[in-house]
Amino acid sequence: MKNFRGYQVTREYGPIPGSNKFHTGIDLVKSHKAPIQAFTSGEVLYAGEGKDGTGFGGYGNVVLLVDKNNRGQLYAHLDSVKVTKGQHVKPESIVGYQGETGYTTGSHLHFEVRKVAESSPPYGWRADRENNCLNPTKYLQNYNSGDQNKKLTLRNGNVGEEVEKIQQKLVSLGYSLPKYGIDGRFGDETEAAVRIFQSDQNITVDGIVGPVTHESLDKAIADQTIPYPGSTFSRGSTGENVRRIQRIVNTRVDGIYGPKTETAVKKFQSNHNLLVDGIVGPNTWKVLF
Ligand SMILES: [Zn+2]
Structure with missing residues (x-):
């Protein structure tokens, strides 16, 4: 359990057997008098001896933090405390x-x-203890995964999966990356594409993918309507438009219009009351995009 790294769990949260x-x-x-570190950031609401009748009876020396979710994190039975009320902890x-x-x-x-x-x-102590305390393991798991879900700000020089996702979005919106493609490296080509996208969206043109650009990209993808390219797609067609079709008809995305893509297109046509010929012409395209 990553959140409790370095600790041995001697009793889990929940009903006590027997x-x-x-x-x-x-x-x-950990060990007696080992330093106890905050699991998250927070502000100290109380630090010191937990007196009877205050919500801390039997808890010994305690530290109570309020965290970003307005929950109370209680560190109890401490040998001594090292923070004071009002202190912000990291x-x-x-x-x-x-x-x-x-x-x-x-x-x-x-x-x-x-x-x-x-x-x-x-x-925060309540007589109905069971319904007023949360499972700490689950709580911290979600606490941290919530942070991870926040999108990173990406800029020239960044590499990795998040960059790749941005590149995929740009390409599928028609902002091509002819030289390097979707390579997971945020270089000059990707930056240029981001700038054009930002300019088209009337948002600040800085070539950096921050919260506003992330949101605009997601919105553009959601609203996407792509004009018909002017020629049909059928067996043997290849390229980015074939990938687009494959994404929607739910088949393997390899950019090659083979028999499996044809079958998937036929199914799509049948489901949408289109002529079932396995060829993507203007009518099928309009329904697809
Ligand atoms: Zn306990």
């Missing part, structure tokens, strides 16, 4: 040290995610 109790967090062990900054303060049978970190983050008692 009892009617529910474990509202996850128990993690992922992996040390919030305290593993300990055995409060109600515990040994040194460990109890990490709990409270649905509500509060800056005063009861600090």
Whole structure:
């Protein structure tokens, strides 16, 4: 489990076997007094001894963070705390040290995610514990995958899969990359294509694919209507337009109009009340694009 790297999980979140109790967090062990690092960024709502009746009774020394989702992340049973109220912490900054303060049978970190983050008692604690705490493992998994889904800003010099996706979009919108093609390298040719696209879209022309350009690309792809190229496509046709057809009729995209593409086109024609001849002429094209 990547999020809890370096820890041994000694008790999972969930019902405690052989009892009617529910474990509202996850128990993690490094070693006694090992530094405990924040799993995400956040702001400290409370740091210090958890007193009875405040929502922290039995938790020992605690650090409560509010994160970007307004959830309360509780780091409990700490030997000592290393942050103070109001402090902003970054992922992996040390919030305290593993300990055995409060109600515990040994040194460990109890990490709990409270649905509500509060800056005063009861600090998000609710009598219905089970429905007011989240599974920390799942929570952190989604927390981080959410970040990954945010699109990266791409510019000249970048390489990789994300660049390849941008190039694919540009090419399918008709912004060709004649020299290097879809090669996953953001060079001058890709930058030039991005600039033309930006100019066509009336957005800032800087050759950089940031949030606005990402969105415009996705929108352009969604709205795409491609004028009929003027000649039919059938067995033996090749090229980018064949790829476009293949993407829509749901067959292998290799740019070669073979028997499988023909069959897929016939199926598409039949489903759309078109003349079923396996040839993409103006009528089929209009329905396709
Ligand atoms: Zn625990």
